[in-house]
Amino acid sequence: MKEIWVNVDPWKKDLVTTALEAGADAVIVPPDKVQGVKELGLIKTVSEKGELTWGKDVTRMEIQSAEDEEKIVKISKERKVVVKTSDWTIIPLENLLARAGNIFVEVATLDEAKTALGILEKGVDGLVIQDPDSAKVRDIIKEAKFSQENLELSELEITAVHPAGMGDRVCVDTCTMMKEGEGLLVGSSSRCLFLIHSESIENPYVAPRPFRVNAGPVHAYVMVPEGKTRYLSELKAGDVVMGIDFQGQTAPLLVGRVKIERRPLLLIEAKGPQGQVSVIVQNAETIRMVGPEGEALSVVRFKPGDRILGYVEEAGRHFGHKIKETITER
Incomplete structure (x- = not known):
């Protein structure tokens, strides 16, 4: 099942609560807010002091060239990679998904989330919700985790x-x-x-x-x-x-x-x-x-x-x- 992370850096306590209630897998938070997340509920944190740390467990990269693509493929063999595309085009992500796993992508809208989940039919491994608000978080998580295909019986x-x-x-x-x-x-x-x-x-x-x-x-x-x-x-x-x-x-x-x-x-x-x-x-x-x-x-x-x-x-x-x-x- 796809992983959903919510970017709560800068910190917004109400969005962490929403992420917990909606079923997110992790929140990205500032280092000094990791303990604050633990006081609200049990959910993974992505931070310099979190359960998942930048550089060791997760790398964030922007893809602008074929050289970037090669770097991401190599890094993805060791840890998760959060990919950002400058104009949110599908082709670079298609190339990555055909060659690598552990690929997460930043999304800012429900439409972007739907597109990322459908690339090459299998979709990315995870989404990172950028510029979140409560409604967006709930809608994207519902689409990613609870909206399934129809089967022909x-x-x-x-x-x-x-x-x-x-x-x-x-x-x-x-x-x-x-x-x-x-x-x-x-x-x-x-x-x-x-x-x-x-x-x-x-x-x-x-x-x-x-x-x-x-x-x-x-x-x-x-x-x-x-x-x-x-x-x-x-x-x-x-x-x-x-x-x-x-x-x-x-x-x-x-x-x-x-x-x-x-x-x-x-x-x-x-x-x-x-x-x-x-x-x-x-x-x-x-x-x-x-x-x-x-x-x-x-x-x-x-x-x-x-x-x-x-x-x-x-x-x-x-x-x-x-x-x-x-x-x-x-």
Whole structure:
């Protein structure tokens, strides 16, 4: 996820508070104000006396020539580089991002932030908000951290449902109250992830827990931000997963807790745009997937011909990253 720093040099106490509340990762402050930041909350400081120090952890450079570009590429291998462009042109930044990481860029408007985040599709590693005010800080952080792409979901047709025996399944408890039609993308195969519904539906067996998704067994993949996947067994408090609704709108969700318990399981087989796919989930009335109109459908009531939503992609994955390679998963 992109890092957002707010330049609060010269010092403005109210802007540090705004940065904290909005979810910024760091503030740039004068050396004599580092302690003042600590008194307001826990956030990294960038300063001569901060957690990140100029020259050692971070370098600030203006790019005006090809020679500057070479220097930045070299320095970025050792520490973060805050880049300033004289006329805010995209081409120098494209060249840098094609060759280097650890690249931060100064932005003064929401439009500049959007452009920086979209360069070469992957965007810069971080933004430094210049000349900040409270509204600008909130808008840019919202765009960078909480505005995610829409994914095109596909309809899958249920072909069979079988009891699958016992196994360890994972409940993902997030720090977000989800609504009907929302959940996580989970699958046994990286080429098809099923939309598993949150436990936000009233039922006679247990009180709703809208923050929770009973996601599936420990081996399953779950979608996380930046188009990557993780194994459910790897998740822990503080990680981020990607929530999604039935219309494909995504949002990052902070994981607060993960529960792994031994439970009876179901194997669900379906037919998608690229053929047969499957997923394993807990065998329980409260486990639901999402229908084409956003309806929550209990897995124990599935029958052949029922239609649900999933995310289908062609590329395989290696350590959670999409790759163009022949991979067979059954």
